[in-house]
Amino acid sequence: MVIARNKQELFVAIVSGDRSFANTIASALRHLGRDERQITGMSFDDPSSDFEHPVFRTLSERANTYLDEALPDALIKLVNVARLDELDIALKERLRTLQRTTDGPRPWSDGTTVLFLIDTRTASTSPNSDARFNIAKATLFRVCEKFGISLSPYSVCIYDEFDESIVYSHTFGSRRKLPDEKWVLAVDAIRAFTDLVQTRHANARAILPETETKISLSIALTDFLTRQAGTRWGFHFFTGTIVSKLIQDCATAARWAGNPVLRGANEHSLAAGALARWQLQQAPFLIVVTAAMVDEFRGTLANLRAAQAKGFIVFGETEPGVWQPFQGTVHRDEDARAVMAARGIPCVYLTDPDRLGQDLTAAFEAYHRRQGPVAIIASPTILRYAEPIEIPKPEPVAAQPNASDDSIDAVARLLNEEPCVVVCQCGHLSESERNLVYEIAHQTGIALVDSLARPGTTARYDNGRVVDEFLGTMSLYGCSSSVWHLLHPAGRPLEHDENAVIFLKSRITDLATPFSESVLRDRIRVVQVTDTPSHIAPFTDLPVVDELHSFLVRLKPRIAPKYWIVERRRTAIAEARARPLDPLVAVPSMPMSSEYFFAQLNAVLEELIANHNYTYTGFYDVGRGGISAVRNLVRTGEGVSGWYGRALMGDALEAIPAVALSSRRNILGFIGDGALQLVPSILPALRQQLCYEGARIEGNVSIFHLLNGGFSIIRSYRELQQSANTDAQMSLLTSVEGDWQTQYGETEIAHQRLVDLNPAALSAKLLAPATLNLFSVYLAHDNEGDSVLPLSRKNWRM
Structure with a gap:
């Protein structure tokens, strides 16, 4: 019979060194061929008794009823090889190498549809089922890339041992135990083929993954973060229906650019991980979660704001104007934007594609203002929108503060001329800032301490070198005995002119010291260096509003302490460190x-x-x-x-x-x-x-x-x-x-x-x-x- 040139072609690749496995599948699929729908490519032996099971007969009849409507005149070609490493050559004989195109979405049926049924126990020589699975996965990715074959979870069935210790849904394919009875394997083959046709090939909405258009929001956010932070920013996600496409697009963009893609046990863990990476590496972040998750971040949302962490948290949201929307948080009865406002979190509400560029400009400007993460509440319309957008250039960021020479000179006089104990506690330091802090501390005899909230900002060891000036932790709870005794020699607190505490990049929360506000005001000279004027504490004696690196660079040439003052400070540190242990x-x-x-x-x-x-x-x-x-x-x-x-x-x-x-x-x-x-x-x-x-x-x-x-x-x-x-x-x-x-x-x-x-x-x-x-x-x-x-x-x- 002459086959029409325009007849649809679908392929089934059977990979097994077991002839019975291949024969059972080929014989089962033969039952799908009738009239203009033909099955070719393999000779097979069909013992009718293997396919007399009533469940097989019922499913094959229903599959044919569906395929008669969805796929009436297709040519289904069977390809059989014994080993995975033979698959490349076998497909090459039957497929032409396709040139992938990216000129807009294309339906799945435009590509080559192949169902892979693989018996990895005989198709691979590895003794471990996990290793065999990974070999099959790597082989299929390579082969499908070469021949332009698109994969979906419905395209691959891998048969092997069944691991009862885990249950895991592979997005790459289905991992199954090889059935003991042939009729079960036959049903599997019928089901797998018909499912693939229904979900992908005959589904008008299914498009080839490589031609799928990315939504505009994902492109705008990932491109912006890459411009700002290169490969440092991280993508953190937890799944949800309306944000699933955004997550997929952002994860793909992040992996392609070399950025970490990080999941967590829940939404709160995403925020905790983003905060840690910001504190340690100044790494910005993009977090995507679904609707109604505003409250799932616990107080970590406030911690991100307090840390002035840079990043975006995208919340999926229902369409505006819906009466009592399921999981909606912006409607007539409540407004999640008020939650953000109460926490001091900048928030942008995206509902109108025509304003998307303008609204994202506002989000990007808020990112630069260092008010913490920017919350983006996005409606389904925005989460589907995939047209090019024009984003106006953000307004320039205000210039960094610059302290007066008088302020720098005042700090220098304290370090050079005042015969008092000086303690310095730091927030996060860049490498260059840390080096300057260590150098100045060594020159002046400053005692360096960290805090319970920010441990290790200065430390006992720096690149393997002992930091003699580091004394321990100063904090409300767990204050090191050496730090306490430095400031309380002979069991009594020092007077106001006998001690000074310098806070670098610190808001001086009550957790930062073992002292009350009245003690800090009356008995301790407080020097505070911050680039945020609103962070200056009311009890600070010498406030310096400056970017820390600039401050340290300007301070260092002014350092010329008297020798006896430095020695006196070092002696006090040594005596405090010598306190007996418990x-x-x-x-x-x-x-x-x-x-x-x-x-x-x-x-x-x-x-x-x-x-x-x-x-x-x-x-x-x-x-x-x-x-x-x-x-x-x-x-x-x-x-x-x-x-x-x-x-x-x-x-x-x-x-x-x-x-x-x-x-x-x-x-x-x-x-x-x-x-x-x-x-x-x-x-x-x-x-x-x-x-x-x-x-x-x-x-x-x-x-x-x-x-x-x-x-x-x-x-x-x-x-x-x-x-x-x-x-x-x-x-x-x-x-x-x-x-x-x-x-x-x-x-x-x-x-x-x-x-x-x-x-x-x-x-x-x-x-x-x-x-x-x-x-x-x-x-x-x-x-x-x-x-x-x-x-x-x-x-x-x-």
């Missing part, structure tokens, strides 16, 4: 005291830093464990603290994956059992990214779950501040898994209970690359140690 650091009780555990861990870190050039980024969650870690452990650089801003338990934990997957840093996390129970596990989303989305952990991530069975800060407050007994509200019941080890992609994952600390074993675990260690650490509750609360500074052991 004797509990040497007592190996069970459960361990915080003093003992962190002293042992600190010794491990000191050895790793000295002998292995070890560096790490610390993540400190809200609770006693986070305080003890900040107070007692040496640092090699800036870390992330859940105590920043609203002090939200769980933020530090939820932020770890975003940094671990977008940098090569070693990470140490310190998470109490209260925070651990408050937020979802980071493991499921992390496993998905490591196993199935090409993400990698290149450094070492070690998370210490610090377990003492309660909300320790609340308990200490109740017992110390209120001199009362605790009750059930402070207690937690935590189930602790046994030791286990597994692998996510190329990353080793292990959990271990720590009832004591073996330095050699722990050192080896902290040095292992591409590893995530989870340690459950048994600790005893204690009110007295680590200056957890102001009253605990009266610890009798000290």
Whole structure:
């Protein structure tokens, strides 16, 4: 019979070294051929008894009824090869190489439709089912790119062993167990082919993925961020119906440009991760979430604003004017824009395509004003709009502030001529700013401290070098005893002219110091350097409004301190550092005291830093464990603290994956059992990214779950501040898994209970690359140690 030239051609590629597998599928598909719809390309043996099952007969009849209408005269060509590496040649004989075009959307039927049915157990030599799947995936991507074949989840069925330990929906295709009965495999073949025809080939709305037009909003936002930050900005997403196309477009653009694409356990974790990357790397962000998620960010939204973090948060929204819209947040009964206004977050509401360029200009101008993230509430019309837009050039940003020479001279006189103790606490520092701070501190004898909210902005170690001027942490909770005694020699506070505290890039929140506002006003000379005039504190004696790098560069040539003043300051630092330790650091009780555990861990870190050039980024969650870690452990650089801003338990934990997957840093996390129970596990989303989305952990991530069975800060407050007994509200019941080890992609994952600390074993675990260690650490509750609360500074052991 002569086949008409315009007859539609569809292909089924059967890849298996098992003749029975190929024969069953070919025989099943033969039942779809009738009249003008023909099946060609393979000879096959059709034992009728294999296809007499009533379910097969019913489904094949219904498939034919549908195909008679949707695909009446197609030519369905079967291609059979035994191995994956033979697929290229087999298809080359039947397909011409296609030139992909990008001149607008094209329907799926314009391309080449191929259904791949692959028995990877016999088509690949790898002994591991995951490896076989990945080989099949890589092979199909290469072959389909070569021949212009478009793939969808309906295009690929891979048969192998069934992994009962996971359930995962592969967007690449369907992963299935090879059926034991032939009629089930036959039904699978009929179903897979007909599903592919219905969802893709015969669906007038289905277009070829490579020709799909990106929506205008995705192009505008990703292009803007790339111009501003290159490959530093990150795309953070959580799925939703109306924003799914925006997410797909933004993720594609980010991956193509080399920007990290990061998911999370929920919307809140996206904000926590974006805040951590901003604090550590000044990395802008684009977060996309669906409708009604405005309230899912918790107080982290306010923390992003407080950090002046640059980025966009896009919220899908329902169309304006709808009566009681499902999940709508801007309508007659409520207005999410008021939520943003209450938090001081700039917000742009996008509903009109004709105003899209003008509205985005306003969003971009707000981005430059450093008021925190810019919220974009976008209607479905905007989330579908895919026409070119013209974006007017944003208004120029106001010039950076520039302090007067008198202000710089006043700071220089204080450092050069005043025989007083000087303490300097910093916010985030660029590398050049940090180098200048260290140089000036060394020249003048300034004591450097960090804070509970921003640990490690200055640190004990800098590129392996000991920073002698670094003294510890100054904070309301967990203030280092050395810092406290520097400012309280002989047990009494210094007078106003005997001490000064310099705050660089700090709003001087009440968490930043152990002092009340009245003490800061009456007993301490306060110098504050900030580039934001509204951040100047009311008790500041010497305010300097300037960009920090400019201030430091202008200050350094003015530094010429008297020798005896510098020596006096260095002596005071040395005496404060020489204070005796809590004797509990040497007592190996069970459960361990915080003093003992962190002293042992600190010794491990000191050895790793000295002998292995070890560096790490610390993540400190809200609770006693986070305080003890900040107070007692040496640092090699800036870390992330859940105590920043609203002090939200769980933020530090939820932020770890975003940094671990977008940098090569070693990470140490310190998470109490209260925070651990408050937020979802980071493991499921992390496993998905490591196993199935090409993400990698290149450094070492070690998370210490610090377990003492309660909300320790609340308990200490109740017992110390209120001199009362605790009750059930402070207690937690935590189930602790046994030791286990597994692998996510190329990353080793292990959990271990720590009832004591073996330095050699722990050192080896902290040095292992591409590893995530989870340690459950048994600790005893204690009110007295680590200056957890102001009253605990009266610890009798000290």
